[in-house]
Amino acid sequence: MSEQITFTIDGVEIKDKAGQTIMQAADEAGIYIPRLCRHPDLPPRGSCRVCTVFVNGKPQAACTQPIAEGMTVENDTPELKESRRNIIDMLFIEGNHFCMFCEKSGNCELQALAYRLGILSPKYPYFFPKKDVDSTHPDIFLDLNRCILCGRCVEASRDVDHKGVFEFVGRGIEKKIAVNAEADLKDTDFAATDKAADVCPVGAINKKRTAFSTPIGKRLYDTKPIGSEIEERKK
Amino acid sequence: MSKPKIATTSLAGCFGCHMSLLDIDERILKLIELVDFDKSPIDDIKEFTGRCAIGLIEGGCANEDNVHVLQEFRKHCDILVAVGDCAIMGDIPAMRNNIPLKECLEEAYLNGPSIHNPEKVMPNDKELPLCLDRVYPCHEVVKIDYSLPGCPPGADTIWQALVALLNNKPLELPYELIKYD
Ligand code: SF4
Ligand code: SF4
Numbered sequence: 532m533s534e535q536i537t538f539t540i541d542g543v544e545i546k547d548k549a550g551q552t553i554m555q556a557a558d559e560a561g562i563y564i565p566r567l568c569r570h571p572d573l574p575p576r577g578s579c580r581v582c583t584v585f586v587n588g589k590p591q592a593a594c595t596q597p598i599a600e601g602m603t604v605e606n607d608t609p610e611l612k613e614s615r616r617n618i619i620d621m622l623f624i625e626g627n628h629f630c631m632f633c634e635k636s637g638n639c640e641l642q643a644l645a646y647r648l649g650i651l652s653p654k655y656p657y658f659f660p661k662k663d664v665d666s667t668h669p670d671i672f673l674d675l676n677r678c679i680l681c682g683r684c685v686e687a688s689r690d691v692d693h694k695g696v697f698e699f700v701g702r703g704i705e706k707k708i709a710v711n712a713e714a715d716l717k718d719t720d721f722a723a724t725d726k727a728a729d730v731c732p733v734g735a736i737n738k739k740r741t742a743f744s745t746p747i748g749k750r751l752y753d754t755k756p757i758g759s760e761i762e763e764r765k766k
Numbered sequence: 767m768s769k770p771k772i773a774t775t776s777l778a779g780c781f782g783c784h785m786s787l788l789d790i791d792e793r794i795l796k797l798i799e800l801v802d803f804d805k806s807p808i809d810d811i812k813e814f815t816g817r818c819a820i821g822l823i824e825g826g827c828a829n830e831d832n833v834h835v836l837q838e839f840r841k842h843c844d845i846l847v848a849v850g851d852c853a854i855m856g857d858i859p860a861m862r863n864n865i866p867l868k869e870c871l872e873e874a875y876l877n878g879p880s881i882h883n884p885e886k887v888m889p890n891d892k893e894l895p896l897c898l899d900r901v902y903p904c905h906e907v908v909k910i911d912y913s914l915p916g917c918p919p920g921a922d923t924i925w926q927a928l929v930a931l932l933n934n935k936p937l938e939l940p941y942e943l944i945k946y947d
């Protein structure tokens with residue numbers, strides 16, 4: 532039998548088995564820790580830092596940090612809310628997010644986090660960067676205006692689909708997703724049935740001819756905040 | 767006691783946010799009990815007649831006239847509210863922001879597929895306000911006190927915000943009213 536561990540999140544005592552991450556244990560206990568790069572079917576990357584919590588006073592990514600006996604985790608604090616808000620704000624201003632005509636609107640994890648945090652407008656000036664759109668593939672289009680560099684597509688294509696269609700290129704502000712081909716997405720073996728076609732949290736990887744099929748009011752995050760499905764598990 | 771005044775304007779917007787304001791339906795009668803409209807397309811008053819409690823701004827700044835009007839609003843209004851995504855982030859007009867202005871104008875007046883302009887005339891009447899190099903969100907031009915996102919923000923969003931601000935209450939929108947589309 533694996534070892535039982537007891538620790539607290541925001542003062543609530545949690546018991547779980549060793550080897551779980553803070554996020555896994557929190558999910559099971561019905562406590563939502565905001566997240567963005569984390570996808571339940573892929574290994575955690577710890578890249579977006581939205582899930583940062585304080586563990587015994589030190590900032591740690593909840594999606595990668597394993598639980599340990601007696602640890603104190605702070606999650607829902609004004610300070611962490613502020614830092615999560617800052618990350619979301621920066622993701623909005625670094626891209627071109629025109630939600631009003633985005634296919635993902637209402638089902639987008641970035642937008643949903645902004646709603647949940649009550650963001651009415653970002654507090655930084657917009658970059659309006661020039662980004663590429665690749666619509667050469669018959670079934671999928673890639674809109675880098677909306678890419679938040681979470682890396683989910685890179686992992687899914689490499690580790691699940693075993694194709695390696697996507698890769699990061701460049702550094703810092705120049706960093707972007709590139710496709711593994713001489714030219715465009717159509718020159719790869721990417722298929723709409725690939726795992727990588729289903730994991731993008733935002734409207735960067737989109738299946739053609741599927742947009743706007745759910746009416747406003749019935750989309751994933753129209754009436755219920757992201758994370759409420761986890762909070763409903765709380766007894 | 768005289769009623770507080772509201773002013774509204776549409777800069778680089780489509781008037782959709784004003785339509786949304788009218789969409790408060792019969793609550794418009796209550797609104798008229800609460801406030802007087804000053805400079806606004808709703809009553810067609812062109813110049814400010816005095817100090818206003820609230821200025822509602824639709825649209826971002828795409829030309830020099832937009833900047834001038836926005837600065838006038840800042841001068842005359844106690845509280846400025848950026849209403850809608852255009853005022854907040856430039857929105858559809860701001861899609862030109864990563865294309866040089868010259869290229870935009872040439873596409874619009876010379877090279878676009880449906881253009882018939884054999885004389886190759888570019889509009890340059892001095893009555894026309896000059897286009898800015900890009901479209902500026904309102905908060906990059908003057909201080910903005912509150913933002914109501916949406917394209918347009920729903921009538922309930924605008925109504926709740928106005929009622930809160932007119933009663934000196936904090937503007938706290940419920941989850942369902944925060945929308946970016
Ligand atoms: S990807 Fe999300 S945040 Fe970006 S434009 Fe689309 S809906 Fe809005
Ligand atoms: S395309 Fe989507 S999944 Fe891939 S890195 Fe960008 S946001 Fe993440």
Ligand code: FES
Pocket residue numbers: 565566567568569576577578579580581582583592593594595
């Ligand atoms: S969800 Fe943990 S770092 Fe992104």
